[in-house]
Amino acid sequence: MDICVFLSAAELDERYTTPAREFARLLGKGGHTLVWGGSESGLMKVVADGVQEAGGRLVGVSVEFLHTLARENADEMHIARDLAERKALLLAKSDAVVVMVGGTGTLDEATEILELKKHGHTDKPVVLLNTAGFYDGLKQQFRRMEEEGFLPVPLTELVFFAEDGAGALAYLEETAGIR
Structure with a gap:
């Protein structure tokens, strides 16, 4: 299966790189394709390296203004205009989406897919990988949105919060038939 992973291109410490590497190995060993922002830096590189080393495929989608940071040995690399x-x-x-730790770009990507799901424009499963409690505050905010009527569908229909990579893949296997 083709799994889109939204994540940071920043250089991060072991709290984030170790779990990211473990998740990447699970993806690669499972024979999955990583669909990601295509960057050869930071956490994006850590995940791409792990997937590739474990036998998975890499499909990158970079953007023109970042094309010099695109991974050269990806199985496929696409350059978007914007x-x-x-x-x-x-x-x-992609067939499913996993949101890992990241900044405003990652948050933008995450909210876009959730908005599409909310309006019925996609039924792809979405997992927020809550490494080291990174998304605890966002989870709380989503719950408040649900409680106060800002979400027209239950939060559980939009996103699944996983505490580790194994939990994220187990959810995807259960909901999307990813093998």
Whole structure:
């Protein structure tokens, strides 16, 4: 299966790189394809390295203004004109989405897929991988949105919060038939 992973291109410490590497190995060993932002830096590189080393395929979608950071040895690399086209390509090339730790770009990507799900424009499973409690605050905010009527569908229909990579893949296998 083709699994889109939204995540940071920043250099991060072991709290984030170790779990990311473990998740990447699970993806690769499972024979899955990583669909990601295509960067050869930071956490994006850690995950791409792990997937590739474990036998998985890499499909990158970079953007023109970042093309010099794109991974050269990906199985496929696509260069989008802008960030909006990049997000659309990432989603079009994937069967499921996992959101790992990241900054505003990752948050933008995550909210886009959740908005599409909310309106019934996709039924792809979405997992927020809550490494080291990174998304605890966002989870609380989503629950408040649900409680106060800002979400027209139950939060559980939009996103699954996983505490580790094994939990994320187990959820995807259960809901999307990913093997």
